[in-house]
Amino acid sequence: MSYNVNEKGYYGEFGGAYIPEMLYPNVEELRQNYLKVMAEPSFKKEFNQLLKDYVGRPSPLYFAKRLSETYNTKIYLKREDLNHTGAHKINNTIGQILMAKRLGKNRIIAETGAGQHGVATATVCALMGLECIVYMGEIDIARQAPNVARMKMLGATVVPALSGSRTLKDATNEAIRDWINNPVDTHYIIGSAIGPHPYPDMVTRFQSVISEEIKWQLQEHEGRENPDYVVACIGGGSNAAGTYYHFLHEDDVNIIAVEAAGLGIDSGESAATSVLGKEGIIHGCKTLLMQTKDGQITEPYSISAGLDYPGVGPMHAHLAKTGRAEFMSITDDDAMKAGLKLCQLEGIIPAIESSHALAIFEHKTFKPDDIIVVSLSGRGDKDLDTYINYFKL
Amino acid sequence: MNRIQQKLQENKKLLSIYFTAGYPNLDDTVSIIQDLEKNGVDMIEIGLPFSDPLADGPTIQASSTQALKNCMTTEVLFNQLKDIRKTVQIPLIIMGYFNPMLQYGVEAFCEKCKEIGIDGLIIPDLPVDVYSEQYQSIFEKYGLINVFLITPQTSVERINFIDSISNGFIYMVSSASVTGSQSGFGTEQTDYFKRIAAMNLKNPQIIGFGISDNKTFSQATEYAKGAIIGSAFIKHLNSNGTRSIKSFLQSILIDKK
Numbered sequence A: 001m002s003y004n005v006n007e008k009g010y011y012g013e014f015g016g017a018y019i020p021e022m023l024y025p026n027v028e029e030l031r032q033n034y035l036k037v038m039a040e041p042s043f044k045k046e047f048n049q050l051l052k053d054y055v056g057r058p059s060p061l062y063f064a065k066r067l068s069e070t071y072n073t074k075i076y077l078k079r080e081d082l083n084h085t086g087a088h089k090i091n092n093t094i095g096q097i098l099m100a101k102r103l104g105k106n107r108i109i110a111e112t113g114a115g116q117h118g119v120a121t122a123t124v125c126a127l128m129g130l131e132c133i134v135y136m137g138e139i140d141i142a143r144q145a146p147n148v149a150r151m152k153m154l155g156a157t158v159v160p161a162l163s164g165s166r167t168l169k170d171a172t173n174e175a176i177r178d179w180i181n182n183p184v185d186t187h188y189i190i191g192s193a194i195g196p197h198p199y200p201d202m203v204t205r206f207q208s209v210i211s212e213e214i215k216w217q218l219q220e221h222e223g224r225e226n227p228d229y230v231v232a233c234i235g236g237g238s239n240a241a242g243t244y245y246h247f248l249h250e251d252d253v254n255i256i257a258v259e260a261a262g263l264g265i266d267s268g269e270s271a272a273t274s275v276l277g278k279e280g281i282i283h284g285c286k287t288l289l290m291q292t293k294d295g296q297i298t299e300p301y302s303i304s305a306g307l308d309y310p311g312v313g314p315m316h317a318h319l320a321k322t323g324r325a326e327f328m329s330i331t332d333d334d335a336m337k338a339g340l341k342l343c344q345l346e347g348i349i350p351a352i353e354s355s356h357a358l359a360i361f362e363h364k365t366f367k368p369d370d371i372i373v374v375s376l377s378g379r380g381d382k383d384l385d386t387y388i389n390y391f392k393l
Numbered sequence B: 001m002n003r004i005q006q007k008l009q010e011n012k013k014l015l016s017i018y019f020t021a022g023y024p025n026l027d028d029t030v031s032i033i034q035d036l037e038k039n040g041v042d043m044i045e046i047g048l049p050f051s052d053p054l055a056d057g058p059t060i061q062a063s064s065t066q067a068l069k070n071c072m073t074t075e076v077l078f079n080q081l082k083d084i085r086k087t088v089q090i091p092l093i094i095m096g097y098f099n100p101m102l103q104y105g106v107e108a109f110c111e112k113c114k115e116i117g118i119d120g121l122i123i124p125d126l127p128v129d130v131y132s133e134q135y136q137s138i139f140e141k142y143g144l145i146n147v148f149l150i151t152p153q154t155s156v157e158r159i160n161f162i163d164s165i166s167n168g169f170i171y172m173v174s175s176a177s178v179t180g181s182q183s184g185f186g187t188e189q190t191d192y193f194k195r196i197a198a199m200n201l202k203n204p205q206i207i208g209f210g211i212s213d214n215k216t217f218s219q220a221t222e223y224a225k226g227a228i229i230g231s232a233f234i235k236h237l238n239s240n241g242t243r244s245i246k247s248f249l250q251s252i253l254i255d256k257k
């Protein structure tokens, strides 16, 4: 079985490009060019150079000794939190800005929820001197003030999404509408492994540097390339896609995908799409999404803004459906506790998104000699307010 | 022959109106349709509201959000329309996004449309290739005409492909935009209208997006078989209520009496 995208843009039954005709030329231009451009030696050279000198890659693969002792197994952390701008998001925005330049685009748009992807996009636009417009739900603008300020300092225009529920999914709608209105000069940098084909595949390829590095780093640490498990949290699924990519077809590697259960799967306040979602269409692709019986997309909930998305990327829908990945869901409370535990055991303050992935050790027992690589997708600076409020610090 | 095909053969320029079902009030759907027909509209697009209408601008989005708040659903709409053919003769098209249809079941949806007397569908996010590979036979089984969009950016090759699988009309989006974003047409648009008219396609074209008044309606129908008004009608309902449908249509059709 293949877990990669096929030539029509599907992962099994999921994916495709369910887009209005107005978007067809933009998406088609990208589809016809993305693999060609990514294969150009000059593109690879520039991409790798920026990842090294600007982002600070390779990110360390760190053996978390005290955490491992606590859970009596071997836990490695893939330190995406140490990247410039503090998360894995920048791997994708570097790749896409280079893509946009090669396609002759001079105006960049993006959506953002918590503001992480918005900051990563504003950063690369400043780096390349391109105009940057970031759509952000009005409600998110109010609750993520520091990231809004960062984007502004980096020269981006932040446009509030006033429609629908005024959060991430609506910001995504607004970005897509902007692209419809500006089909020629604009590139849309999607922030996760979602959207119409070729976006999920393109974003996955840019993020696949994560698992590429894990392989040789684990070889150095353990004398083997393959861990027993790779673990990542899933919002739309970009850090997870990058973490899994080079292990998808390695049968000895188990894949664990961690979703946000919010206040609990059955609470009505959750973002656990693989449990609560059903096949449908969101933002141009067929995938699993949270919706009413009537097919209206519903508003998810998680304490972590980055996991607060009503769908998952089509690759993950396929991994869920085929059973290739084991899906777990972690509540707000469990994630917050796991985050604090990492601070105290390892001196690392994780993003709350990443804390979800760390929380599985409370729910699943591993063998002492199992090697588990967890994607530490981001650092917790952006979440300080949430940590302060939650723990009354 | 399907009512849409019959209507397209009439020797006149056609006025089509889009409105969102369940807006302003849940139960306005049927009376709006009846009023539109009574006051000279040739064809109606009934909008099935969706939470995330990607191709729509702020006016239609807001009406969809309100309609959903009013508890409009696919089921409710079908119920409201069940006797519509007792009073209304003009072609009726349902315009909606694909996910609600997918959840209802595409075949069940089409079957229900036929039962009610719906003549066609416009589904902006169901791409032509997916339609022709997976759904065309179902639509044809229930005698439904599927209407595709083209834009100024659509290639000649693709327009020809769309023309080849269409059997009603082609919905010509007036400019690269979501609904409701234009005011008046410039030479860029009229050049595009002329270019498409000169292609002599098998299917007539009806222009939509940015038609708001008598002037833009006349401009569009100079080059095409008809024109569709959506956002301007919704805005009118917003400010003047459903009782003013007659005066709105008079202002559009002023020189067609």
Ligand SMILES: Cc1ncc(COP(=O)(O)O)c(C=O)c1O
Binding pocket: A087, A088, A113, A114, A116, A117, A191, A192, A193, A233, A234, A235, A236, A237, A238, A239, A240, A305, A306, A307, A351, A353, A354, A377, A378, A379
């Ligand atoms: C640190 C971090 N991790 C994970 C995510 C979730 O996104 P994805 O599933 O695309 O990796 C986000 C999104 O903002 C994030 O900021």
